[in-house]
Amino acid sequence: MTLAPVDYLILALYFAFVLGIGWLVKRKVNTSADFLTSSRSVPVWITSLAFIAANLGAQEVIGMCASGAKYGIMTAHFYWLGAVPAMLFVGVFMMPFYYGSRARSVPEYLKLRFDEKTRGLNALTFAVMTVFSSGISMYALGLLFQLVLGWSFTQSVLLSAAIVLIYTFLGGLTSAIYNEVLQFFLIVLGFAPLAILATAKAGGWSGIMSRLQPVMTHSWRYVGSSSSNPMGVEVFGLVAGLGFVLSFGYWCTDFLVVQRAMAADSMSAARRTPLIAAFPKMVMPFIVILPGIAALALSQMSVGYALPLKDTGGPDYDQALTTLMAQFYPSGLLGVGLTALMASFMSGMAGNVTAFNTVFTFDIYQGYIRKDAPDKHYLWVGRMTTIAGVVLSIGTAYLARHFNNIMDFLQLVFGFVNAPLFATFLLGMFWKRATGHGAFTGLLSGTAAAAATHGLTVAEGKGGWLGATLHHFPSTMAQNFWIAIFAWTTCLVVTTAVSLATKAKAESELHNLVYGITEIPHEPGVPWYKRPGPLAVTVAIVLIALNLIFW
Amino acid sequence: MNDLRAPIGFFFSLLGLILVGMAIFSPGARAPLTTTNVNLEAGGAILAFGAIMLWLARKSF
Numbered sequence: 001m002t003l004a005p006v007d008y009l010i011l012a013l014y015f016a017f018v019l020g021i022g023w024l025v026k027r028k029v030n031t032s033a034d035f036l037t038s039s040r041s042v043p044v045w046i047t048s049l050a051f052i053a054a055n056l057g058a059q060e061v062i063g064m065c066a067s068g069a070k071y072g073i074m075t076a077h078f079y080w081l082g083a084v085p086a087m088l089f090v091g092v093f094m095m096p097f098y099y100g101s102r103a104r105s106v107p108e109y110l111k112l113r114f115d116e117k118t119r120g121l122n123a124l125t126f127a128v129m130t131v132f133s134s135g136i137s138m139y140a141l142g143l144l145f146q147l148v149l150g151w152s153f154t155q156s157v158l159l160s161a162a163i164v165l166i167y168t169f170l171g172g173l174t175s176a177i178y179n180e181v182l183q184f185f186l187i188v189l190g191f192a193p194l195a196i197l198a199t200a201k202a203g204g205w206s207g208i209m210s211r212l213q214p215v216m217t218h219s220w221r222y223v224g225s226s227s228s229n230p231m232g233v234e235v236f237g238l239v240a241g242l243g244f245v246l247s248f249g250y251w252c253t254d255f256l257v258v259q260r261a262m263a264a265d266s267m268s269a270a271r272r273t274p275l276i277a278a279f280p281k282m283v284m285p286f287i288v289i290l291p292g293i294a295a296l297a298l299s300q301m302s303v304g305y306a307l308p309l310k311d312t313g314g315p316d317y318d319q320a321l322t323t324l325m326a327q328f329y330p331s332g333l334l335g336v337g338l339t340a341l342m343a344s345f346m347s348g349m350a351g352n353v354t355a356f357n358t359v360f361t362f363d364i365y366q367g368y369i370r371k372d373a374p375d376k377h378y379l380w381v382g383r384m385t386t387i388a389g390v391v392l393s394i395g396t397a398y399l400a401r402h403f404n405n406i407m408d409f410l411q412l413v414f415g416f417v418n419a420p421l422f423a424t425f426l427l428g429m430f431w432k433r434a435t436g437h438g439a440f441t442g443l444l445s446g447t448a449a450a451a452a453t454h455g456l457t458v459a460e461g462k463g464g465w466l467g468a469t470l471h472h473f474p475s476t477m478a479q480n481f482w483i484a485i486f487a488w489t490t491c492l493v494v495t496t497a498v499s500l501a502t503k504a505k506a507e508s509e510l511h512n513l514v515y516g517i518t519e520i521p522h523e524p525g526v527p528w529y530k531r532p533g534p535l536a537v538t539v540a541i542v543l544i545a546l547n548l549i550f551w
Numbered sequence: 552m553n554d555l556r557a558p559i560g561f562f563f564s565l566l567g568l569i570l571v572g573m574a575i576f577s578p579g580a581r582a583p584l585t586t587t588n589v590n591l592e593a594g595g596a597i598l599a600f601g602a603i604m605l606w607l608a609r610k611s612f
Contacts, residue, residue: 006573017562046555178555182562193593201584303584330580332573332590
């Protein structure tokens with residue numbers, strides 16, 4: 001793929017604007033709270049778009065297109081069964097505790113609700129995971145631009161890192177959030193034309209349905225048994241593993257996304273952030289998954305398009321998006337598409353960096369290293385941590401280059417850590433009796449259970465490192481869903497048992513942290529679309545309709 | 552900066568103008584599988600979006 005001058009112009013325009021926004025925001029940043037948490041000042045339309053954009057990294061954009069080509073519309077389960085129900089839950093049921101506790105981060109909520117060791121465990125694992133995530137994002141960007149455009153890996157990585165560093169160093173979380181909104185619109189406007197053009201060429205949805213096997217165009221019909229669909233999953237593993245544990249584990253506890261809701265300017269805005277975000281989230285499958293399915297259909301028509309092949313002979317699904325862009329985007333629009341891709345990498349990177357610097361400064365540094373310094377000091381630490389975070393991410397990007405199993409490994413670790421964490425939060429937020437000892441032991445045993453499940457089962461040649469193999473899963477996806485189920489259940493059981501055997505905090509210490517001892521505000525006279533309850537119901541209706549339409 | 556809609560409006564308006572300009576400058580430009588002047592169509596949509604954002608932000612000017 002070669003770029004014309006107009007494409008470079010578009011990329012330069014994007015860089016200029018993200019830097020400019022960072023510079024303009026700098027004036028508003030005077031305290032560590034401004035820099036790291038936006039001091040609860042951001043309007044709800046911005047927090048909701050940032051909520052999904054921070055998560056919408058390029059791995060999702062490329063990965064979902066790839067999965068669309070490989071698994072068909074079943075990929076939409078990640079959105080219509082996984083993400084959206086979880087977003088409804090966190091907005092309606094969990095935000096009152098996150099926002100009402102006045103915690104500045106997810107680990108800080110754990111400290112207030114449980115104890116120091118639970119906070120420490122979460123802060124440390126989160127800090128490490130988020131730096132790795134950011135680095136892997138950079139690695140994927142460097143790799144892609146090298147493959148597609150022939151750019152030097154180092155140049156791509158350093159250029160994107162430098163730009164993200166500058167705008168997050170200047171304006172902190174607020175500039176990351178503002179740029180995420182820009183990146184969101186760019187991603188939608190940059191890829192929607194591709195979805196429209198590719199689908200139209202393939203004959204519309206009915207044309208696609210007629211050219212592909214039915215399992216590729218129906219999301220629920222073939223989920224009865226793991227041998228009837230290419231994902232290798234059956235309905236229980238899918239609903240409990242993906243629909244419940246994995247997605248709730250991510251959307252309800254991962255500080256990367258929760259941080260954006262916590263930056264909102266009121267409790268109602270914080271609760272509505274994930275709910276409003278659910279609307280564009282439901283539409284994303286049409287923008288990111290549909291091109292992949294269309295690509296598969298096109299490769300079976302004689303239009304001169306074929307999915308590129310890997311050296312090993314199978315199709316290289318990860319190249320579906322970029323090869324489609326080469327087929328449908330002339331110079332001009334091509335620049336927009338590539339800039340949108342760059343934007344999705346950078347929003348993922350900046351999201352991780354701003355979550356990392358907050359957790360490091362408030363939870364690790366202020367929590368354990370220096371507790372009572374003046375605020376200016378923490379603002380300075382926040383800025384230094386931003387630099388350190390970006391540098392560490394660059395290091396991780398090179399590490400990923402040497403050990404390219406790192407991406408799989410990180411996915412695994414996410415599952416090991418997020419699944420039990422969701423059980424911890426459920427108990428912590430809804431059961432007064434849950435204790436710090438319970439939470440801590442629950443988390444550790446949940447993670448151990450995840451590791452054990454992975455070590456004792458095999459899927460597609462992965463896992464089974466504990467010697468004995470107790471079960472073979474038809475796919476790594478099925479294995480991941482079941483690892484999550486076991487991890488969550490173990491954490492739930494252990495936390496409950498240990499909590500009952502240990503002393504709980506007095507109710508006076510749990511105000512605004514647990515269901516039953518928290519004021520959930522009711523606002524009379526507010527129109528229905530500004531209230532969390534009716535908004536959630538509307539989302540649910542649309543969601544059910546989508547699932548039925550593509551059944 | 553108090554209103555994010557202004558910078559977003561400017562960015563997408565400029566982007567739309569660049570694409571429309573490209574469409575006018577090279578009206579015959581096609582990618583292998585496209586048959587219409589997609590730069591014009593997409594550019595028009597993006598420009599419209601930018602204009603709407605700017606209009607929504609008009610109170611901050």
